[in-house]
Amino acid sequence: MFVAIMGYGVVGSGVAALLKCNREIISRRTGKNETVDIKYILDLREFPGDENEKLIIHDFSIIENDPEVGIVVETMGGLHPAYEFVLACLKAGKSVATSNKELVAEKGCELLRVAAENNVNFMFEASVGGGIPIIRPITRCLSANEIYEVAGILNGTTNFILTKMFSENVSFESALAEAQKLGYAEKDPSADVDGIDALRKICILASLCFGNHVYPRGIHTEGIRNIKPEDVEYARQMDSVIKLIASASKDSSGKINILVSPAIIKNGGPMASTGGVFNAVLVRGNAVGDVVFYGRGAGDMPTASAVVADIIDCALHSDVTKRFGWDDEIPGQVAPYSGFTAPFYVRAQGNREITEKVFGNAAEFISAGAGELVFRTQPMPVSELEAKLSETGCKILSVIRITDY
Amino acid sequence: MFVAIMGYGVVGSGVAALLKCNREIISRRTGKNETVDIKYILDLREFPGDENEKLIIHDFSIIENDPEVGIVVETMGGLHPAYEFVLACLKAGKSVATSNKELVAEKGCELLRVAAENNVNFMFEASVGGGIPIIRPITRCLSANEIYEVAGILNGTTNFILTKMFSENVSFESALAEAQKLGYAEKDPSADVDGIDALRKICILASLCFGNHVYPRGIHTEGIRNIKPEDVEYARQMDSVIKLIASASKDSSGKINILVSPAIIKNGGPMASTGGVFNAVLVRGNAVGDVVFYGRGAGDMPTASAVVADIIDCALHSDVTKRFGWDDEIPGQVAPYSGFTAPFYVRAQGNREITEKVFGNAAEFISAGAGELVFRTQPMPVSELEAKLSETGCKILSVIRITDY
Numbered sequence: 001m002f003v004a005i006m007g008y009g010v011v012g013s014g015v016a017a018l019l020k021c022n023r024e025i026i027s028r029r030t031g032k033n034e035t036v037d038i039k040y041i042l043d044l045r046e047f048p049g050d051e052n053e054k055l056i057i058h059d060f061s062i063i064e065n066d067p068e069v070g071i072v073v074e075t076m077g078g079l080h081p082a083y084e085f086v087l088a089c090l091k092a093g094k095s096v097a098t099s100n101k102e103l104v105a106e107k108g109c110e111l112l113r114v115a116a117e118n119n120v121n122f123m124f125e126a127s128v129g130g131g132i133p134i135i136r137p138i139t140r141c142l143s144a145n146e147i148y149e150v151a152g153i154l155n156g157t158t159n160f161i162l163t164k165m166f167s168e169n170v171s172f173e174s175a176l177a178e179a180q181k182l183g184y185a186e187k188d189p190s191a192d193v194d195g196i197d198a199l200r201k202i203c204i205l206a207s208l209c210f211g212n213h214v215y216p217r218g219i220h221t222e223g224i225r226n227i228k229p230e231d232v233e234y235a236r237q238m239d240s241v242i243k244l245i246a247s248a249s250k251d252s253s254g255k256i257n258i259l260v261s262p263a264i265i266k267n268g269g270p271m272a273s274t275g276g277v278f279n280a281v282l283v284r285g286n287a288v289g290d291v292v293f294y295g296r297g298a299g300d301m302p303t304a305s306a307v308v309a310d311i312i313d314c315a316l317h318s319d320v321t322k323r324f325g326w327d328d329e330i331p332g333q334v335a336p337y338s339g340f341t342a343p344f345y346v347r348a349q350g351n352r353e354i355t356e357k358v359f360g361n362a363a364e365f366i367s368a369g370a371g372e373l374v375f376r377t378q379p380m381p382v383s384e385l386e387a388k389l390s391e392t393g394c395k396i397l398s399v400i401r402i403t404d405y
Numbered sequence: 406m407f408v409a410i411m412g413y414g415v416v417g418s419g420v421a422a423l424l425k426c427n428r429e430i431i432s433r434r435t436g437k438n439e440t441v442d443i444k445y446i447l448d449l450r451e452f453p454g455d456e457n458e459k460l461i462i463h464d465f466s467i468i469e470n471d472p473e474v475g476i477v478v479e480t481m482g483g484l485h486p487a488y489e490f491v492l493a494c495l496k497a498g499k500s501v502a503t504s505n506k507e508l509v510a511e512k513g514c515e516l517l518r519v520a521a522e523n524n525v526n527f528m529f530e531a532s533v534g535g536g537i538p539i540i541r542p543i544t545r546c547l548s549a550n551e552i553y554e555v556a557g558i559l560n561g562t563t564n565f566i567l568t569k570m571f572s573e574n575v576s577f578e579s580a581l582a583e584a585q586k587l588g589y590a591e592k593d594p595s596a597d598v599d600g601i602d603a604l605r606k607i608c609i610l611a612s613l614c615f616g617n618h619v620y621p622r623g624i625h626t627e628g629i630r631n632i633k634p635e636d637v638e639y640a641r642q643m644d645s646v647i648k649l650i651a652s653a654s655k656d657s658s659g660k661i662n663i664l665v666s667p668a669i670i671k672n673g674g675p676m677a678s679t680g681g682v683f684n685a686v687l688v689r690g691n692a693v694g695d696v697v698f699y700g701r702g703a704g705d706m707p708t709a710s711a712v713v714a715d716i717i718d719c720a721l722h723s724d725v726t727k728r729f730g731w732d733d734e735i736p737g738q739v740a741p742y743s744g745f746t747a748p749f750y751v752r753a754q755g756n757r758e759i760t761e762k763v764f765g766n767a768a769e770f771i772s773a774g775a776g777e778l779v780f781r782t783q784p785m786p787v788s789e790l791e792a793k794l795s796e797t798g799c800k801i802l803s804v805i806r807i808t809d810y
Binding site for chain 1: 423530538542546547
């Protein structure tokens with residue numbers, strides 16, 4: 001059986017390496033004792049001296065027009081030309097396995113439909129949580145549940161930075177520098193530290209769990225740049241940690257509350273204990289309760305593990321289209337952030353008495369010295385919190401939601 | 406579509422309740438918008454006043470001979486007559502979904518073969534970890550990996566007891582009494598507290614991960630009856646907890662090291678933070694690294710969640726036999742416990758100098774007061790540990806393996 005790989009970067013070369021390293025196991029598990037061989041690797045670059053040098057091509061139409069290639073791996077990243085290439089592959093009757101979260105978050109609904117129309121598969125286990133099994137577990141193993149919430153630590157870079165800030169009492173800037181030195185963060189770290197990567201992933205999970213495409217545009221997205229050592233210290237006093245949490249829940253009216261923002265999480269559970277570059281995904285179903293999936297959310301081999309599992313699944317079920325997917329978005333399905341309701345941690349400069357008067361029983365003070373007020377609120381909508389904070393006249397230094405994960 | 410349920414106890418009635426409560430979702434997810442209706446419930450008892458009273462039957466042959474029943478749920482528990490009934494169902498061309506770990510651990514290989522021969526499915530997602538997705542994630546999502554270790558907190562009752570012993574400094578006996586009061590432990594708690602339940606589950610996981618049936622007989626199985634408050638205190642000093650761990654690993658020679666015993670686990674990771682009745686399963690693959698699955702390992706609705714997912718999967722793929730399974734056992738595949746190698750925690754009464762002389766650098770003392778020696782060893786095989794301990798002349802109070810989970 002022949003596959004083609006589009007994009008020979010970290011993940012693409014990981015896929016090639018894994019297909020070689022576990023060749024025998026993989027061929028056994030395709031159910032036909034057939035080897036999985038790479039016929040082409042599409043990339044703009046040359047790779048002189050690379051063991052797969054001879055497979056490198058630069059012209060996509062070679063893949064598109066080769067009937068021997070039944071499965072195409074898309075590990076290029078970015079929306080264009082990944083989208084056009086994947087669309088063409090599906091229309092040419094080839095199944096596609098992708099690790100490209102941007103592609104799935106922006107075009108998943110359409111690509112799943114085109115795949116179904118062409119009786120092939122569009123697979124994306126690697127697009128969320130790297131090697132952590134999450135897409136199939138949600139669609140297959142939790143299929144008896146009404147899933148009402150999904151949340152996760154979906155970005156390893158920010159989790160590494162936050163873990164450092166807690167374990168070594170360093171600033172965001174210095175933890176980021178360390179992450180960059182170790183290769184966990186890019187030179188331009190914005191997609192990670194500003195929450196964009198996590199946003200794409202939670203959109204994929206929300207689409208899968210709730211059944212309608214949820215697009216990234218317009219969703220409240222906060223990164224971790226503003227987390228200060230003081231916040232770390234107060235979180236510690238609350239026997240808690242701070243994690244960048246992407247979450248989506250469906251309320252009784254069917255509206256989706258979805259956001260990416262730092263969150264304070266009590267120590268002791270599996271989310272709080274997810275340290276370093278690890279990811280964790282929490283799914284809440286009406287029968288199963290809370291289920292958490294934990295593992296390496298990035299890296300060449302973990303991500304390749306998910307891509308190759310998709311290849312094996314395509315090979316095993318080459319005769320059957322996997323029936324999972326979701327429908328088009330419902331206009332207005334996403335609730336505005338102003339209505340998002342949670343207890344909040346607030347650090348501010350201002351007058352305690354006025355603040356106490358405004359919040360009444362809805363605020364519990366953690367600290368109030370040296371002109372700095374730190375308190376946690378009762379659960380309230382963002383709009384109410386903001387109105388109250390404005391009424392206090394305080395200078396707001398930090399507002400972080402508190403979760404029950 | 407009609408199903409039959411065999412065994413109307415906690416899980417069986419949970420399945421009936423879930424099929425009713427999530428009826429619409431379930432019918433949508435079978436892919437055919439077909440409702441899943443219960444035609445018969447087989448039980449020895451009558452259930453006067455129960456909403457499913459009219460479905461109760463006492464004669465298995467009614468199910469066996471009804472061609473309208475395509476899927477049978479086995480939630481009777483125990484080996485007989487569950488085995489005979491399941492075998493007859495498969496031979497009659499009906500797929501079976503079971504939550505019965507004893508059945509799968511003892512007869513899985515045979516039943517999977519018979520299912521394949523009859524072009525039907527034998528599904529058992531609910532047999533390990535209750536509602537936690539674990540069987541499919543291993544067979545489908547991690548299929549690109551060579552899995553070399555699988556381990557877990559697979560019994561909620563013992564985990565509840567151990568969590569209590571740590572959080573409230575109570576004895577095993579008093580924590581067990583509390584668990585019994587809350588319904589988490591049976592009147593005769595032996596299957597749980599002596600590790601038999603965990604043993605069956607790790608045998609299923611080992612069979613699945615390593616590809617050959619691993620039977621429970623002859624496998625080293627220790628429960629938690631001998632864990633004393635002193636051990637809890639020393640574990641705490643080691644910044645660790647004690648969990649009942651079932652584990653199986655394959656060494657480079659292909660031998661399987663499999664055992665159930667208490668283990669000391671450092672705080673901070675997802676296994677140590679699995680508290681109360683929750684379960685966690687750790688899988689180590691050569692590409693993905695460590696992956697952990699966490700959730701409720703028992704209870705009517707979580708377990709029903711897994712059984713009903715199997716029903717949906719059978720319905721979705723009624724035309725395809727799921728190809729996962731394993732081969733017969735290889736005689737001699739299980740390594741003797743005497744060769745099991747780990748660092749150990751030892752609590753003993755005896756002479757420190759003699760003990761130091763016997764162990765040399767291989768022991769690090771944690772405490773040595775009031776005639777009690779407490780130390781941790783370097784990794785060594787059980788046989789070597791036992792020989793050394795015997796040489797010291799110490800009275801051994803407690804030996805617990807130390808893991809890196």
